[in-house]
Amino acid sequence: MLSKTIEEALNKQVNRELYSSYLYLGMSAWFETQNLKGFAGWMMVQSGEERNHAMKIYEYIIARQGKVSLGEIEAPKAKWTSAGKVFEEVYAHEQKVTGMIDALVDLAVKEKDHATFEMLQWFVKEQVEEEANAATICEKIKTVGDIPGHLFYLDHELSKRK
Ligand code: FEO
Numbered sequence: 001m002l003s004k005t006i007e008e009a010l011n012k013q014v015n016r017e018l019y020s021s022y023l024y025l026g027m028s029a030w031f032e033t034q035n036l037k038g039f040a041g042w043m044m045v046q047s048g049e050e051r052n053h054a055m056k057i058y059e060y061i062i063a064r065q066g067k068v069s070l071g072e073i074e075a076p077k078a079k080w081t082s083a084g085k086v087f088e089e090v091y092a093h094e095q096k097v098t099g100m101i102d103a104l105v106d107l108a109v110k111e112k113d114h115a116t117f118e119m120l121q122w123f124v125k126e127q128v129e130e131e132a133n134a135a136t137i138c139e140k141i142k143t144v145g146d147i148p149g150h151l152f153y154l155d156h157e158l159s160k161r162k
Contacts, residue, residue: 011070014054019076024050027089090134098130
Protein backbone atom coordinates (compact mmCIF):
# COMPACT_ATOMS: atom_id res chain seq x y z
CA MET A 1 0.00 0.00 0.00
CA LEU A 2 1.28 3.43 -0.96
CA SER A 3 1.22 6.35 1.46
CA LYS A 4 -0.92 9.27 0.29
CA THR A 5 2.20 11.43 0.00
CA ILE A 6 3.94 8.96 -2.33
CA GLU A 7 0.75 8.29 -4.29
CA GLU A 8 0.27 12.00 -4.93
CA ALA A 9 3.91 12.49 -5.94
CA LEU A 10 3.80 9.51 -8.33
CA ASN A 11 0.57 10.71 -9.91
CA LYS A 12 2.22 14.09 -10.48
CA GLN A 13 5.11 12.32 -12.21
CA VAL A 14 2.68 10.40 -14.47
CA ASN A 15 1.37 13.79 -15.56
CA ARG A 16 4.88 15.15 -16.13
CA GLU A 17 5.88 12.14 -18.22
CA LEU A 18 2.73 12.55 -20.31
CA TYR A 19 3.60 16.23 -20.71
CA SER A 20 7.06 15.18 -21.94
CA SER A 21 5.37 12.87 -24.43
CA TYR A 22 3.15 15.74 -25.59
CA LEU A 23 6.10 18.16 -25.79
CA TYR A 24 8.11 15.77 -27.97
CA LEU A 25 5.07 15.08 -30.12
CA GLY A 26 4.82 18.84 -30.68
CA MET A 27 8.49 18.95 -31.59
CA SER A 28 7.98 16.06 -34.01
CA ALA A 29 5.16 17.99 -35.68
CA TRP A 30 7.38 21.08 -35.93
CA PHE A 31 10.19 19.06 -37.57
CA GLU A 32 7.63 17.84 -40.12
CA THR A 33 6.99 21.47 -41.07
CA GLN A 34 10.76 21.90 -41.62
CA ASN A 35 10.89 18.83 -43.87
CA LEU A 36 13.33 17.17 -41.45
CA LYS A 37 11.66 13.76 -41.43
CA GLY A 38 14.50 12.02 -39.57
CA PHE A 39 14.34 14.51 -36.71
CA ALA A 40 10.54 14.18 -36.72
CA GLY A 41 10.79 10.38 -36.51
CA TRP A 42 13.34 10.56 -33.69
CA MET A 43 11.00 12.82 -31.73
CA MET A 44 8.05 10.54 -32.40
CA VAL A 45 9.96 7.57 -30.93
CA GLN A 46 10.95 9.76 -27.98
CA SER A 47 7.34 10.79 -27.46
CA GLY A 48 6.39 7.10 -27.32
CA GLU A 49 9.14 6.42 -24.79
CA GLU A 50 7.80 9.15 -22.53
CA ARG A 51 4.37 7.57 -22.65
CA ASN A 52 6.01 4.30 -21.62
CA HIS A 53 7.64 6.12 -18.70
CA ALA A 54 4.22 7.39 -17.62
CA MET A 55 2.77 3.88 -17.95
CA LYS A 56 5.55 2.34 -15.87
CA ILE A 57 4.58 4.59 -12.95
CA TYR A 58 0.87 4.16 -13.67
CA GLU A 59 1.19 0.37 -13.48
CA TYR A 60 3.31 0.60 -10.34
CA ILE A 61 0.66 2.74 -8.57
CA ILE A 62 -1.94 0.08 -9.39
CA ALA A 63 0.35 -2.79 -8.35
CA ARG A 64 0.73 -1.11 -4.95
CA GLN A 65 -3.07 -0.78 -4.57
CA GLY A 66 -2.88 2.95 -5.09
CA LYS A 67 -5.26 5.15 -7.04
CA VAL A 68 -4.30 6.64 -10.39
CA SER A 69 -5.55 10.23 -10.78
CA LEU A 70 -5.11 11.77 -14.19
CA GLY A 71 -4.97 15.54 -14.44
CA GLU A 72 -4.88 18.04 -17.25
CA ILE A 73 -1.85 17.99 -19.52
CA GLU A 74 -0.42 21.41 -20.23
CA ALA A 75 -0.20 22.34 -23.92
CA PRO A 76 3.40 22.51 -25.15
CA LYS A 77 4.63 25.34 -27.32
CA ALA A 78 4.37 24.76 -31.06
CA LYS A 79 7.13 26.82 -32.69
CA TRP A 80 10.88 26.85 -32.54
CA THR A 81 13.44 28.82 -34.50
CA SER A 82 15.89 26.02 -35.33
CA ALA A 83 16.69 22.34 -34.79
CA GLY A 84 19.48 23.36 -32.40
CA LYS A 85 17.03 25.38 -30.29
CA VAL A 86 14.69 22.38 -30.11
CA PHE A 87 17.45 20.12 -28.83
CA GLU A 88 18.73 22.70 -26.35
CA GLU A 89 15.19 22.69 -24.98
CA VAL A 90 15.12 18.88 -24.90
CA TYR A 91 18.40 18.85 -22.97
CA ALA A 92 17.17 21.49 -20.48
CA HIS A 93 13.86 19.61 -20.12
CA GLU A 94 15.59 16.31 -19.41
CA GLN A 95 17.78 17.96 -16.76
CA LYS A 96 14.61 19.25 -15.14
CA VAL A 97 13.11 15.73 -15.24
CA THR A 98 16.26 14.35 -13.62
CA GLY A 99 15.70 16.84 -10.78
CA MET A 100 12.10 15.59 -10.44
CA ILE A 101 13.21 11.95 -10.30
CA ASP A 102 15.88 12.80 -7.72
CA ALA A 103 13.25 14.58 -5.61
CA LEU A 104 11.02 11.49 -5.80
CA VAL A 105 13.92 9.28 -4.69
CA ASP A 106 14.54 11.64 -1.75
CA LEU A 107 10.86 11.41 -0.86
CA ALA A 108 10.89 7.60 -1.02
CA VAL A 109 13.87 7.59 1.36
CA LYS A 110 12.15 10.04 3.71
CA GLU A 111 8.96 7.93 3.71
CA LYS A 112 10.99 4.72 4.10
CA ASP A 113 9.25 3.32 0.99
CA HIS A 114 11.79 0.78 -0.24
CA ALA A 115 9.67 -0.58 -3.10
CA THR A 116 9.18 2.90 -4.58
CA PHE A 117 12.87 3.61 -4.08
CA GLU A 118 13.66 0.41 -6.00
CA MET A 119 11.19 1.18 -8.83
CA LEU A 120 12.68 4.66 -9.22
CA GLN A 121 16.19 3.31 -9.77
CA TRP A 122 15.16 2.43 -13.33
CA PHE A 123 14.34 6.11 -13.89
CA VAL A 124 17.59 7.27 -12.30
CA LYS A 125 19.53 5.21 -14.89
CA GLU A 126 17.19 6.20 -17.71
CA GLN A 127 17.79 9.89 -17.02
CA VAL A 128 21.53 9.44 -17.51
CA GLU A 129 20.76 8.12 -21.00
CA GLU A 130 18.11 10.76 -21.71
CA GLU A 131 20.47 13.62 -20.88
CA ALA A 132 23.36 12.05 -22.78
CA ASN A 133 21.26 11.53 -25.94
CA ALA A 134 20.05 15.14 -25.95
CA ALA A 135 23.51 16.55 -25.22
CA THR A 136 25.09 14.46 -28.01
CA ILE A 137 22.59 15.65 -30.59
CA CYS A 138 23.05 19.30 -29.43
CA GLU A 139 26.79 18.91 -30.01
CA LYS A 140 26.32 17.29 -33.41
CA ILE A 141 24.05 20.14 -34.54
CA LYS A 142 26.66 22.67 -33.37
CA THR A 143 29.37 20.81 -35.29
CA VAL A 144 27.54 20.67 -38.62
CA GLY A 145 25.85 24.06 -38.29
CA ASP A 146 22.33 24.85 -37.12
CA ILE A 147 20.82 25.58 -40.54
CA PRO A 148 18.50 23.22 -42.47
CA GLY A 149 20.83 22.79 -45.46
CA HIS A 150 23.53 21.39 -43.18
CA LEU A 151 21.30 19.02 -41.28
CA PHE A 152 20.39 16.46 -43.92
CA TYR A 153 23.10 13.95 -43.01
CA LEU A 154 22.14 14.16 -39.34
CA ASP A 155 18.49 13.91 -40.37
CA HIS A 156 19.32 10.65 -42.12
CA GLU A 157 21.22 9.38 -39.04
CA LEU A 158 18.32 10.21 -36.69
CA SER A 159 15.83 8.52 -39.04
CA LYS A 160 17.40 5.17 -38.05
CA ARG A 161 16.01 5.32 -34.51
CA LYS A 162 13.30 2.70 -34.02
FE1 FEO B 1 10.76 10.44 -19.03
FE2 FEO B 1 12.77 11.83 -20.94
O1 FEO B 1 12.29 11.31 -19.25
